Structure formats: C-alpha cells, structure tokens
Amino acid sequence: LPVIPEKEKEDMQFAKKYLENFYDFKEEKNYLFKSKNLNHMADKIREMQSFFGLKVTGELNHKTLDMMKQPRCGIPDVRS
C-alpha cells in the first residue's frame, strides 16, 4: 500500500537493518565506497525479493517494503 512520502529516509534505514538481520547485508562503513554499498544493497534486495517470490528488481519498491514490515521470525532467511 502507498507510504506517506516523508517516511522514505526512515524506510531506507529500516530496509538496511532488515537486510542486515535476515540477508547477511554488511554495510561498508568507509564512506568512500557508497556506490559499492548501494550495489551490494541492491543485490541483497534482489535476494530477498527472490525468496518471497516478489518481482526481482533490486529496488526498494513499496511491495518489497511492505513485505519487510510484516511481523516475522528473527532467524535469517539465508545461510549465514
């Protein structure tokens, strides 16, 4: 469902945390690698979209975010 716009930054943070928790995403702390981070995150989004049978786009679209916000088990979805 549509998301209220001013929440987008918050949603990106939420998505990063989700991918860290459940898809073994490790954010590169060194700021110089920002583009690498975004690519890495897109990979992880793709992995999550594939797991849930969503359209695999690598983009944090509203359907992907909706899925991330569902109550769930705390165990990761991928082997780690």
Added chain:
Amino acid sequence: YSTFPQSPRWRKEDVTYRILNYTPDMLQADVEEAISKAFQLWSSVTPLTFTRVYSGQADIMISFASGFHGDFYSFDGPGGTLAHAYPPGSGIGGDTHFDEDENWTKFTTSSGYNLFLVAAHELGHSLGLGHSNVFGALMYPIYMARDTRDYRLPQDDIDGIQALYGPPRESPAVPTEMTPTEAPTEMSTQEEPTETTPSKPPTRPEDCDPHLTFDAITTLRGEILFFKGSYVWRKSPYFSSIEHDTISSFWPSLTAGFDAGYEVDKKDRVLFFKDNQYWAVSGYTIEPGFPKPIQNLGFPSSVRKIDAAVHDPNTKKTYFFVSNKYWSFKENTQSMERGYPRKIEVDFQGIGHAVDAALQKNGHFYFFHGSNQYEVDVKTKKLIRIMKSNSWLNC
C-alpha cells in the same frame, strides 16, 4: 524447505524441553498447551519424542524475554521480530525465545500473535529446519494468522523434517495437510484454510472480461481497489498497469467475499462489510474490537447485509445501498440520517436497480450493477453516462 549450514540435528530421539517462564498475556495452562501442541506437530511426523522437564538443563529451553536478553539478537518491541530459536546443539543450541513485547494469545485474532503457530515455527528451527520460501509453509518466515483448529503440517514442512529425522517409526509418513473440504463453516476472522493448501484457488477473471462484475470497490490512500471473491485489482495513480492481489495478502485474517467497502479518507480508514458484520482497517492494520454487527451503524435487524457503500467527502455522509433502497449515515455523529431509507431511484434518476458496488472519485459517484457502471454527479445526483464496469482496468 531448508536446513542450517551442515544440517545440525539432534543425535537422539528423546528430546527434552523446559519452559523457563511465562507471558502474562496468557494463562500458564494455555501457554503449556500451546507449546505441547506445537511439539506434537513435529513428533507426529518423525520418530522424535518430546519430554518436558521442570528443572536443570533441557535440550530446548523455552523463555519469554524483551529487548536485550543475553544473546546477540535483541528483540525489537511490538511487531517486527516475534521470536527466534537456535539450531540443535549444546548450550543455547535448540533454545527458543519469544518476544514478550508482543501480545500473545491462544486465539487467531488480528490483535495478537497465536503462540501455538509461532512456537511450532520456532521449534522447527530448534529441530534443525531453516526458513522455507514456500508460501503457506509453517517455516515461511512471515507470521500468518491461520485457523488453528486441527491444524496440520503442510507438506513442505513434513518433507523438511523427515529429511532430517525420517518418518515416525510406527507408520509411514501420512500426509497431514489440511484439505479444502475442511474450510470453516461460519464466517470468522480466521483465514480460510484453502489459502494455505497447495490446491488451486479459483482462477481470477480476466481484467477485460466483458462480464466482469465486482463485489465491492473502495479507494485506499489514493488507489482504487476492486474486489471479487478473494481477488483484488489495484489501480494506482503512480503505475499504469493494474496490479493483482488477494485479500489475504493484505489482511490475512479477513476471509474473501466482501459485500461492500468505503474509505473515509481524512481518517485513513476503510470499512469492509460482509454479511451482518463489518471491519475497519488502516493500511494493513485491522482496528481492534472488530468485526462489529452492522446494527451498530443503525440498521434495523431486518437488514442482514448491505450491497454497497460510498462516502461523500463533501457532506461527510456515507450512502449504504440495500436492495432498491439506500441509507444516509452521518460520519461526524456516527448515526443514520432521519428520513431514510429512501428509494434509490427517487434520488438517483436512472438507477432503478440494486447496486453491487459503489465508488466516489473526482466528484463523481460510480454505481456498479452487473457489468455496467453509472457515473453520477455527486452534487446534483444526475446520471452523466453509463460505462462498462471494467473500464477502470485499462480495457
């Protein structure tokens, strides 16, 4: 199904468990029963036996905790992560933790999490199963409220656990999946079992099927949702294509077949009607205290269901259509307007029949009847034109 790396499993068949503490949300006896039933799910399809111990170290230690609770996976308050468990092993291996900040219940309601369902899932981890990406499997990572009366393991979970431990000794693995014939007989907030079984749901009608009709239609945060059976067609102002969903993908605890729906957009609130009950939702969240009987809105007891509903944001009144009459409901005072019901045809000329579904958009009402829809000016109530019902679906 999946297992943990190196597929750890218990190297014995008699596994012990201990319940270390309880949630204040439920009676202790109900907690114990929920957990015992969860273990039975797995013992019924494997050679494993589960014995409860009351002191000392058990293989599977079960506890409720909130926030940081001594391992490196702190809980996150209400919602989000509900529980977690560790794969078979010594020490914390096999242990199951429930987030105490959740509202635990023995029922299947929209305002709490069913402890039996979550425990059964976590015990799957305690026995060595990872997450499954099969929608409807117990080991699917997302919580889904389901009918827990004679709940049985879906086939994917049976295959997974038997890959680790084999079938039960006495008898060959018996398929224990729910069969569609066992759908609940009365309307409830519980999900129809058929949603969780691999049998094929009725096919979705084509968007441009000239005979396509709708049960209910409503706006929702700028989108338009069209309902028929369990299917939803979504028309978003941001995307040109029509998106197809099911009711249970938004509101798992509501069953299919709405009669009517309308949005009070200023309150970010949509009401759905089925038979003599109605629900209020805000996004995914079903407001607590629902369903409620439609008589609460002021209908006489003779009205057992409504056909359609539509809200006029200018007058803040909602029109409810029943057979050839309609009621006017004042949202501000939450009461029916005097002088109703009135005949639809008297006020809406050219609409001389029942209304299946109704929509308010861009200053117009759209009354759907069969495969036609009637565009009416909201202010003058004059009929403007007649179109095909599925003209909204890019047909």
